[in-house]
């Protein structure tokens with residue numbers, strides 16, 4: 001009789017690719033299911049269109065009459081797309097997205113009904129907020145929260161539902177989601193950056209942050225996935241010996257994409273295109289069965305909505321193709337994990353990318369200003385940057401020789417390093433002579449040339465300058481990019497604000513503007529030097545060097561999350577108008593809880609699998625061996641039987657050793673879990689789960705994986721890595 005695992009494997013081999021046709025050219029399909037500007041122009045009366053444009057661009061509120069008109073137009077358009085329902089689409093702190101569907105349909109008399117959707121329903125809704133995490137913000141007396149429309153991200157139709165991007169807030173106004181603080185952070189950086197731009201160009205009235213994410217993921221066949229309780233419940237394989245062939249050959253990267261996978265990609269990409277997500281590239285990643293999707297960058301809030309949508313689409317569409325998508329940061333030990341690089345920059349309403357060197361000395365000084373300020377912001381707030389990417393899943397990846405270490409540093413390339421060193425050394429303390437200024441201007445003027453041969457591509461840095469943007473590489477693949485983007489834009493806003501004050505003070509004291517800016521930049525370069533690192537971030541030497549420099553190496557999530565309650569952090573977020581201390585405290589608690597929950601579930605599944613799957617299979621095999629040895633003894637007699645059964649006897653003993661050690665570790669883990677569960681304080685409990693519970697995982701797994709190698713393949717209950725990673 002075949003085991004469940006073998007049946008699953010047979011299913012995989014019988015699969016054929018599922019092909020779906022789309023009519024028309026991609027360019028014609030792009031954004032077809034989105035209520036974007038062009039559609040609005042067509043559906044809205046001109047007055048409403050004008051208010052809507054203003055609302056999108058400047059965040060102004062629509063009055064009730066306009067909102068009614070927009071709602072009605074949205075509905076009319078959605079009906080042409082076959083929509084029957086609408087929903088407020090939001091991003092609660094669970095990490096995924098949430099929806100509550102309502103029908104347009106309204107009975108108005110016997111046998112009579114209409115489709116209706118008014119401004120009131122568009123602007124605000126009350127989902128049952130008590131079922132979403134709130135970190136204690138809403139006690140039972142204020143159990144109401146509501147969602148409020150975000151006009152800056154366009155509504156869209158998925159299936160038969162009109163989805164309206166919204167923020168999610170408590171009745172008392174505290175944010176319960178990722179979007180609201182993100183919008184506030186984007187607003188803060190817009191204001192601060194626009195003011196600094198005014199030194200260089202009076203035409204700049206708005207600065208937008210841009211985000212280009214790169215989503216990595218694994219695909220596993222659905223049948224194999226279903227035969228692995230650990231994958232089903234935790235998204236990662238808690239057991240499994242590495243396949244004989246791993247990623248050593250590196251033959252998967254950019255390799256040919258197998259048909260079944262291609263068909264899956266084609267479908268989700270087309271659905272993404274219909275939703276206006278600009279997906280363009282498609283390739284394999286380093287590990288077997290690992291892939292990446294990287295659309296073109298967009299305005300940060302929209303890009304983030306698109307990432308969440310895409311993750312959702314992938315999961316749904318994967319099932320149609322008999323795959324499961326694994327977004328976990330480390331589904332398989334021994335092969336690379338998955339990240340989500342966040343490419344980030346700032347650009348102006350005049351079309352200038354502030355992190356790209358310009359054509360003349362003036363615009364280069366502007367580039368340099370933003371460039372140096374971001375380095376300084378990273379230097380001053382590296383602990384927050386570390387905290388915003390902390391998660392149970394990402395702990396497996398950071399510092400594991402495949403992803404940037406848990407030490408935050410910035411890589412800028414040798415050319416720009418030289419330039420910064422030059423400014424640090426050569427800007428004179430006293431008043432600058434005209435010659436000094438000319439020389440400096442010449443140096444700064446050379447930036448575009450030196451950047452042309454900037455071929456440095458340091459892949460080991462968590463935060464790297466890549467020519468015209470920074471790439472934050474430490475973000476985990478499951479993360480909501482908003483976590484990283486809230487932090488990055490907030491610390492940049494703070495830094496730019498401080499910079500403006502310092503430069504203005506210098507100007508007031510009589511320094512010329514350019515000189516004041518340069519002197520201030522020199523100061524920032526000096527102060528932030530230790531965060532710059534050009535070497536190998538994966539190396540052990542870096543850990544030593546970083547300690548010498550006084551940089552922190554917070555290896556696990558509970559330690560990294562501590563920073564959210566530090567006074568300098570709560571002050572910063574409060575001053576920038578992004579999150580209040582109460583909101584931060586709630587978030588910290590939710591993150592501790594989520595960490596605890598994840599480790600707890602992993603621990604439970606581990607015990608279950610050991611107890612109810614691995615041990616029975618091992619005993620089966622052991623009995624088979626024992627029977628064999630007994631047979632040898634009875635046929636050959638004791639002496640010859642012992643001789644003939646030497647390997648089997650040795651195997652029986654080896655199996656017993658691993659079995660007992662595995663069981664003992666599993667029992668020890670259970671005891672630690674019970675002890676940890678008695679702790680009330682979220683932070684202490686998270687630390688207990690990290691130091692006392694999780695610590696047993698490796699030992700349990702070590703013995704289980706040894707047993708996998710010893711036990712008859714026919715009897716082993718869990719699909720093996722070679723099956724999960726190499727079957728298509």
Ligand code: ADP
Nearest residue numbers: 210211212213294295296297343344345466469
């Ligand atoms: P990789 O890291 O795989 O080598 P690239 O370095 O080419 O890829 O990065 C490409 C990513 O950077 C894309 O997702 C792209 O959209 C994004 N990107 C390019 N310019 C910007 C920008 N100004 N702002 C934000 N993201 C950008």
Ligand code: MG
Nearest residue numbers: 214341471473
């Ligand atoms: Mg990248």
